[in-house]
Amino acid sequence: MIQAPSVLIRNARILLPDGSFTQGDILTRNGTIAEVAPSIASPVESGDRQIDAQGLTVLPGVIDPQSSLSGARVGIQRRSVHG
Numbered sequence: 001m002i003q004a005p006s007v008l009i010r011n012a013r014i015l016l017p018d019g020s021f022t023q024g025d026i027l028t029r030n031g032t033i034a035e036v037a038p039s040i041a042s043p044v045e046s047g048d049r050q051i052d053a054q055g056l057t058v059l060p061g062v063i064d065p066q067s068s069l070s071g072a073r074v075g076i077q078r079r080s081v082h083g
Contacts, residue, residue, distance in 0.1 A: 004031040005047040008040060012053035014060065026060055033060050 009026040014036060016022060025040040026033065 004028075005049060006030075006034075006042070006045070007049045007051065008042055009051045009053050009058060010040075012056060012058040014058050015062075017061075021057075026058060036060060 007028045009028075012024065012026060014022050014024055014026065022038070024036060024038040027035040027040050027042055
């Protein structure tokens, strides 16, 4: 089975399930959220990606970008990061 590369998103403003926000990092492994923490020390292997999300808000687990979630209520602006 082919494994997806790990992605480490650093310095993000993260929306938590209870509706509060925290500043921190998100690590995905094989396409699944593996960890959300204030700081993740994870070795970067060949093919893995790191994204600096300073100034951006991340909604882990929200997979429908066309949903009717009103970002205006929590100060979210739409912005895409492509790399």
